[in-house]
Amino acid sequence: MTEPDPYALAQQFIPAQVAPASPPTLIMLSGLPGSGKSYLARRLHERLGAEIVEADRVRKALFAGPLYTAEESRLVHRVCRIVVGNILRRGGNVIYDATNLVEFHRTFVYRLAERYQARLVIVQTVAPEEVIRERLASRLAARHPLDASDADWGVYEKLKRSISKRDRFAYRVTVVDTTQDVEESVARIVRVIRETAPLMPRDPTM
Ligand SMILES: Nc1ncnc2c1ncn2[C@@H]1O[C@H](COP(=O)(O)OP(=O)(O)OP(=O)(O)O)[C@@H](O)[C@H]1O
Numbered sequence: 001m002t003e004p005d006p007y008a009l010a011q012q013f014i015p016a017q018v019a020p021a022s023p024p025t026l027i028m029l030s031g032l033p034g035s036g037k038s039y040l041a042r043r044l045h046e047r048l049g050a051e052i053v054e055a056d057r058v059r060k061a062l063f064a065g066p067l068y069t070a071e072e073s074r075l076v077h078r079v080c081r082i083v084v085g086n087i088l089r090r091g092g093n094v095i096y097d098a099t100n101l102v103e104f105h106r107t108f109v110y111r112l113a114e115r116y117q118a119r120l121v122i123v124q125t126v127a128p129e130e131v132i133r134e135r136l137a138s139r140l141a142a143r144h145p146l147d148a149s150d151a152d153w154g155v156y157e158k159l160k161r162s163i164s165k166r167d168r169f170a171y172r173v174t175v176v177d178t179t180q181d182v183e184e185s186v187a188r189i190v191r192v193i194r195e196t197a198p199l200m201p202r203d204p205t206m
């Protein structure tokens with residue numbers, strides 16, 4: 001079987017128009033299932049008009065019966081990054097909503113912000129474990145129409161165990177406790193965006 005072309009697959013997710021910003025901002029969310037990434041992404045979209053690229057939504061559009069294999073995830077994230085890069089190249093603000101738990105994977109996202117001289121704002125969503133357990137249980141009981149994630153408590157525990165303590169973020173991280181007032185969190189992120197300088201392209205010889 002031939003490899004699917006991620007550029008061809010990405011076309012369906014590329015917005016026709018983006019509102020150009022100077023410089024553009026890439027908000028990279030990071031957090032375990034149920035920590036509140038997608039909820040916060042929607043609030044940030046309302047406030048900033050930034051496009052949301054949500055890995056779970058892309059996965060569901062590409063795979064009618066997602067299997068969550070490594071190969072499938074690799075393609076989903078490649079497609080997401082092509083869309084994120086396209087939006088940044090056109091000067092648009094973008095929110096990348098994925099768990100982004102592994103620094104090796106996050107590095108590809110940093111490279112996009114560097115290439116397009118965007119402001120990179122990393123937001124790590126956290127919540128107490130008992131709250132997450134409750135949120136994931138209600139997801140099973142009744143799904144919110146905008147919720148594209150299949151992750152349950154088992155997935156949470158598995159991903160939590162997989163996080164390496166040595167795996168640090170190369171750039172500054174803003175931690176948001178999603179049990180706190182969301183308007184205040186959005187206002188704080190807006191302040192962080194304002195004080196963040198755009199990244200510089202990396203020296204290809206280094
Ligand atoms: N700040 C909040 N206030 C109230 N409810 C919230 C908040 N954040 C998240 N929730 C609720 O918790 C549930 C899980 O949140 P959400 O879908 O945003 O998590 P997630 O980090 O995107 O998870 P996944 O990685 O599985 O996609 C949702 O039902 C959402 O409505």
Ligand SMILES: [Mg+2]
Nearest residue numbers: 037038056149
């Ligand atoms: Mg989500």
